[in-house]
Amino acid sequence: MGFFAxxxxxxPTGVVVGNTYYATLAADSPLRIRIDFQGTIRxxxxxxxxxxxxHPDQGTLDTTVLTFADHQTFARRDAADGIGPGWDGYGRIRDWHESGPPPWIGADLTGLRRAITHYAQIWIPTSAPAPARSKLPSLPSARPSTGRSH
Structure with a gap:
């Protein structure tokens, strides 16, 4: 719960069940979003x-993964620890201890939040009015043909 908070x-609405966040994408939409943690081999x-x-009738419509490394979530922590890509623990959180501080302490969640927002905008039906059409000048009406050619 703490991570999602x-x-x-x-x-507009969301609930955490276990380690998973569920939400309604828009008030009048049947679509829901589920966000949970992507495990590693450990x-x-x-x-x-x-x-x-x-979707309640069609099931899962789409699934994507947002890596912590790609979104710079733990860039400061990893730089301070002197670890980079390919090093053990780089861009990862480990929930191995029952007590102590949460494993995401010091996370910069800005990139993840932005990616989730952009992703949701793809699925949320827009209610914005259609752009105004440009007005073209009226063309003169065609004259009836007299049968003569000029």
């Missing part, structure tokens, strides 16, 4: 977030 997803180690768009 800090992430502040941009949806138990309780996560390399990003997995987001999915769900």
């Amino acid at each position: 800090e992430l502040q997803p941009p949806f 138990d309780r180690e996560y390399g990003g977030l997995r987001r999915a768009v769900l």
